Amino acid sequence: MARVLVVDEDPQVRRFLGVSLETCGHRVAEAENASDGLRLCQGRKYDLIILDPGVSDMTGLEVISSIRRRSAAPIIVLSNRADEATKVEALDRGADDYVVKPFGIGELMARMRAALRTSRPLLKPALVVVGDLRIDLSERRITRNGRDVHLTKREFDLLKVLASTPDHVISHHALLKAVWKTVRGDGVTYLRVYIMQLREKLERIPSRPTLIVTEPGVGYRLKTSGDQLSKGDGS
Known part of the structure; x- marks a missing residue:
């Protein structure tokens, strides 16, 4: 469950998001303009902020910068x-992800989960074993x-x-921020090149990947299919 702030001038969008998110167990606060959104950010900590930067009481995308100065929460x-x-x-x-309206609630939920995962400290595995492939994160060693x-x-x-x-x-955006520390216009192209290089070295059939799997329009995941994970520091 996450505390989510929705900033959008359209009451129908706020109502739709409020019902959808609360159905999934999240707690939702709403703001109809930038001023209310900034006030709520100052008064309470949120786990995630969903924002339409087209609010009329602030110019252009300035509202993103203003919220980012007040909150470290992921902004979609x-x-x-x-x-x-x-x-x-x-x-x-300072936004962490960008979704174009009209949007599917399934895609938005997936992007929310990705943003929340990267913002919360997790117990990371020190060793991931997939078949005969061993990924030792603490030793920075890969063996097959x-x-x-x-x-x-x-x-x-x-x-x-x-x-x-x-x-x-x-998500693509989360991977780019974690590895390259920035997001550029051609960032996804860069990312695809490196994913292709990893598949060439790690997949049995690189053209038919079963380890590093593409989630179309969202990002990538490392598929272990229930293989061994050894928990530890891994950082």
């Missing part, structure tokens, strides 16, 4: 604007059938993020 932007420049500016101003698999630093950092929460989807 809901917007009618689908152009790349707006998405990039929103992410650069006892033989070392050599990864570049960036490849390992990406694999480490995926292996830290196995069988959970991690």
Whole structure:
């Protein structure tokens, strides 16, 4: 269960999100404009903020920067604007994800789960074993059938993020922020290249991946299918 703040001028959107989120067990607070949203951020801590930056009482995407200065909670932007420049500016101003209206509630919930996972400390596995593949996060060592698999630093950092929460989807944006510490307009293309390189080294049939699985339009997950996970520090 998470405490979620919804900032949107449209009462129908607020009502729809409120009912949907509360049905899933979340607690929801609503704000109809930027001023109310900022006031609520100052007065209470939220786990997640869903925001339409098109609120009329603040210019452009300024509301994202203003909320980010007051809260470290993940921000998911809901917007009618689908152009790349707006998405990039929103992410650069502090948003964690961007969803274009109209949106599917299933996709939004998946993005919420991904944002909440990356914002909360978890007990991470120190060792992930999938068949004959061993991913030792604490030793930064990958082996298959006892033989070392050599990864570049960036490849390992990406694999480490995926292996830290196995069988959970991690969004493109969360992966880019965790590994590259920034999100650029061509970031997803960069990410796909590195995922392809990892698959070439780790998958038995890289063109038909069963380990690093794509969740279309959302991100990737490391699929263990119930194989062994040894809990530990892994950080």
